[in-house]
Amino acid sequence: MRETHEIVLASTNLDKLAEFQQIFSAYGQITILPAHKIIRNSDKLAHVENFATFEENALAKARLANHAAHYPSLGDDSGLMVEALNGQPGVHTRRYAIPKAGQSQDQANMQKLLDALKGHPMSKRSATFVCSLALVMEGMTLQTKGILNGTIAEAPQGRSGFGYDPIFIPEGFQRTLAELTADEKNEVSHRARAVHELMKQVQTHGLRLAKP
Numbered sequence: 001m002r003e004t005h006e007i008v009l010a011s012t013n014l015d016k017l018a019e020f021q022q023i024f025s026a027y028g029q030i031t032i033l034p035a036h037k038i039i040r041n042s043d044k045l046a047h048v049e050n051f052a053t054f055e056e057n058a059l060a061k062a063r064l065a066n067h068a069a070h071y072p073s074l075g076d077d078s079g080l081m082v083e084a085l086n087g088q089p090g091v092h093t094r095r096y097a098i099p100k101a102g103q104s105q106d107q108a109n110m111q112k113l114l115d116a117l118k119g120h121p122m123s124k125r126s127a128t129f130v131c132s133l134a135l136v137m138e139g140m141t142l143q144t145k146g147i148l149n150g151t152i153a154e155a156p157q158g159r160s161g162f163g164y165d166p167i168f169i170p171e172g173f174q175r176t177l178a179e180l181t182a183d184e185k186n187e188v189s190h191r192a193r194a195v196h197e198l199m200k201q202v203q204t205h206g207l208r209l210a211k212p
Helices: 014-027 042-048 054-069 105-116 182-188 190-205
Strands: 005-009 030-034 073-082 126-137 140-152 168-170
Touching (some): 005 054, 014 030, 054 140, 073 190, 126 190, 182 190
Parallel strands (some): 005 030
Antiparallel strands (some): 073 126, 126 140, 140 168
16 A cells, blocks of 8 residues: 655645645645644644744744644745835735725735836836745754746736736746646746755655654
8 A cells, every 4th residue: 555645734725725735746645734634723823924034934834733733744935025115025925915895815915016016117027926835844844945036917817826826927928827727837836846845855855754
C-alpha cells in the first residue's frame, strides 16, 4: 500500500486551500489537509498574522498549527506589493480596505487599489505578488519565497481565481490571473513557485511528510 503524505495548511482561506491542493498534486501522494478539520479553534490562526513581514507571519501560523496538530504544518502569507504605492498593500493585502454595504472583501480591496492608481499609466502600475511559506516538521523549519511580477490592470477582468487576480496581469501575459485557466495560473503563480522551492528542500533533507 502506498503511503499518503499529509500536510496541514495553517489557513482558514478555502480558496488558498484549493489552490495549494492543486499545486501539490504534482508531487504524488501528498494530501493538503484543511486546518479546521484537524485543529480545534483553527480561527486563531488569523490572529497571529500581526508581524511586519510575510516571512514572520507564515512562520507564526506554521508553528501554531504544528503545535496544535502534530502534523507537518504549512504556513503561508501572501500579498501584493505595488511599486507606485511604496509597496502597499503589502502585509495588509487581505484586509486592505473596509467593505461597503454589498461589497465583498475582495471587491473592496480591488476598488481601493484601483482608486489609488487612478491616472497612473500602465508603465507606472508595476506590482509583485509575494508568497512566503514555512513548513514546520520533525523539529525542522523550512522557508521559501515565490515571486510573480506583473502589472495592475485598469479594471477587473476575468472570473477565475480570487483576491486581486482580476486586476493582476502577470509578466509575459496579456490576460489577468483571473482570465487564466487553473493549470496556466499554477504554472506561474507566486504560490506555485514557493511550493516548488519548498519541495526541493524537502527532498534535499530527505524528510517524510506523513504524520508520525
